Amino acid sequence: MEHAAKHPFVSKEQLVAIAERYPTPFHLYDEAGIRANAEAVLDAFSWNPGFREYFAVKANPNPALIKILAEYGCGCDCSSYTELLIARALGITGEKIMFSSNDTPAEDFALARELGAIVNFDDISHIPFFEEVAGPVPATVSCRFNPGGLFRLANGIMDNPGDSKYGMTEEQLFEAYRMLRDRGAKEFGLHAFLASNTHGNDYYPALARILFELAVRLSRECGVHVGFVNLSGGVGIPYRPDEEPCDIRAIGEGVRRAYEEVLVLAGMGDVAIFCEMGRFMLGPYGCLVTRAIHEKRIYKDYLGVDASAVDLIRPAMYGAYHHITVMGQAGGPDKSAWAATRTYDVTGCLCENNDKFAIDRELPEVERGDLLVIHDTGAHGYSMGYNYNGRLRSAEVLLREDGSTELIRRAEKPSDYFATLDLQI
């Protein structure tokens, strides 16, 4: 099969100019791509008047990017105290915050209550805990479901909820609904996240059908009004060049079919569809821009770049594939369409042998100084960063629709790394 090409969202000339302004490494984001995708998501679910995407802040907590999504009506899916603070700082409060946490600290619940967030309870024991530390349960609440066992679709096993720490059993869910009802909750939601980075268009429709059927039973047996079903995250993106992107319109249609067949038939045609996509909203619209600084030839050929796993940990952590395009450098040829003639391990500088962006990757010949684009870092990229080896996290730059650029987060400095110490450097 012929491999589809995977093209960066910037040209070599554009990137050379950007890298003259901002030292590498940095994450670069594509405003035009973010906007077009957000519109497509809204459009795919426009059949559901209450639809809302709560962007999963953990995927990319940069306020400049969340602000763009907020223009499309997106709320914030937060799961920690600081993520709640980010939402508050952007003026996103009340029911525009979905608080989907787990193993939740007391102060997080207290802040969620103060902001009027919708609280999505991960466990039945969190209900009395919430009352103890945050006050009365909010009027609008949600519970997270874990069906256990294996989650299968027609094309195979998708994931293993029986082995996951999240959510409540079905029995607990019914009990939790009654408990919340008796404590004064008025509007109920149902949530589940059963598989991550899914491919094809069947995941949301299958999950929706499970949750819709459960919502009908919960509503009848507990005598409550189910106001929304939250499909959470999990819609995937094509990290590899031979993968097909998900078709959000087909996904929206699949959910609509299940909605009509289950909810409308049960007289529950007023349920809003919520989701908490992170990866699908931003993943493809970010890349990590890095420069080749060393080439080392021992038993294998290593290409040393100036980014490391502190900027993007997914390859080290999950063996995740991120496509790489060699762009070239100022005054040199545009290598972005060159054929692969070499095989490299592309490495960062951490004293950790898993600090490799790619292993045995076929790439064009790279010279020291060449710019490389590591694709699809817009979600779970910068946000998973850390400071191992005293390495400092990179900057983030937004490529505006008009071609201009804006620094939306400066790179860390040594003083940031030392800020939690009382130390004279």
Ligand SMILES: *Cc1c(COP(=O)(O)O)cnc(C)c1O
């Ligand atoms: C991580 C997460 C998301 C986002 O997942 P994606 O795979 O990025 O879409 C949404 N909701 C919850 C509760 C999560 O933990």
